[in-house]
Amino acid sequence: MPLSGKRAIVTGGSQGIGRVIAIQLAKQGAEVIVNCAHNPKNAQAVVDEIIQNGGKASVKICDISDESKVKQLFDSLKPLHILVNNARLDPYFRKPETSDGDWFSQVMDVNVKGAYLCSLAFFDQAKQLKLKDTRIVNIASVRSFTPAEMTMIAYNVSKLAMHGLTRAFAHNGASFGLTANTVCPGMVMTENLTRRLTLEQAKNEEAKIPLGRPATSEEIADAVLFVVKNGYVTGETININGGMYYGP
Ligand SMILES: NC(=O)c1ccc[n+]([C@@H]2O[C@H](COP(=O)([O-])OP(=O)(O)OC[C@H]3O[C@@H](n4cnc5c(N)ncnc54)[C@H](OP(=O)(O)O)[C@@H]3O)[C@@H](O)[C@H]2O)c1
Numbered sequence: 001m002p003l004s005g006k007r008a009i010v011t012g013g014s015q016g017i018g019r020v021i022a023i024q025l026a027k028q029g030a031e032v033i034v035n036c037a038h039n040p041k042n043a044q045a046v047v048d049e050i051i052q053n054g055g056k057a058s059v060k061i062c063d064i065s066d067e068s069k070v071k072q073l074f075d076s077l078k079p080l081h082i083l084v085n086n087a088r089l090d091p092y093f094r095k096p097e098t099s100d101g102d103w104f105s106q107v108m109d110v111n112v113k114g115a116y117l118c119s120l121a122f123f124d125q126a127k128q129l130k131l132k133d134t135r136i137v138n139i140a141s142v143r144s145f146t147p148a149e150m151t152m153i154a155y156n157v158s159k160l161a162m163h164g165l166t167r168a169f170a171h172n173g174a175s176f177g178l179t180a181n182t183v184c185p186g187m188v189m190t191e192n193l194t195r196r197l198t199l200e201q202a203k204n205e206e207a208k209i210p211l212g213r214p215a216t217s218e219e220i221a222d223a224v225l226f227v228v229k230n231g232y233v234t235g236e237t238i239n240i241n242g243g244m245y246y247g248p
Helices: 016-027 040-052 067-075 101-128 150-176 191-196 199-206 217-229
Strands: 007-010 031-036 056-061 082-085 134-139 178-185 237-240
Touching: 007 016, 016 031, 016 040, 016 056, 016 082, 016 217, 031 040, 040 056, 067 101, 082 101, 101 134, 101 150, 101 178, 134 150, 134 217, 150 178, 178 217, 217 237
Parallel strands: 007 031, 007 082, 031 056, 082 134, 134 178, 178 237
Antiparallel strands: none
16 A cells, blocks of 8 residues: 555546546555645545445535645645645636636636645645655646637646646755646546537547547556656656657
């Protein structure tokens, strides 16, 4: 159990990719905090599944864009060893005619400011408690590198910003063993995508993937586990997208 004795938090861990990351971290022995903001029942279901399989987990409801709540959350969870910044605002796209500045700010508030606030609280705690070998994993997207459709500009920009967060925390945390990395998934048919895309839209998206199928959430969680377990990779990006884009 390579992660036994470690405590991890997965933001947006109540469904989709975050749910599977939480389950896989727990299987490796970590105690997992499953976070979300709006649907506590979903988070509780993930926690129940982890506990039924012999793992340790609990739910923490917190809107990660709320600075004082994030501070309270991290203060209540000392010590934390692993942070996975996975939450994103849903819905994640909007028609161009409704994509005003307010929409852009809402997306940035959750996807970027939320990840920043969690990373900062995590960083400060690791430094203050003199924790060794701590990990930040930022879940970005293949869309952080590809040109955005008009409906997705705010989302793509928010995911590009994750790389800046990764580099900053990798740089500033290196002296005390904190690593930060980005995992960039391609298409994953999570319950959210299944709900939002028509069958035809999903087929069109799949047709763009050289390997011919979407990723599974387990394949994304594998990449997360790799950078969590390997303490010498930092400031890196793992592209896991079926060959959709050959990143730098
Ligand atoms: N699915 C894909 O094809 C794909 C591709 C590339 C990248 N990604 C990235 O992978 C990650 C997971 O994707 P997904 O499809 O699994 O996402 P999802 O199904 O939309 O789940 C989003 C999660 O974030 C939580 N959340 C939303 N607002 C929040 C807030 N203010 N504070 C805390 N939690 C909040 C949601 O729970 P509540 O609503 O209950 O708060 C939910 O648990 C995202 O970062 C996404 O951008 C996904």
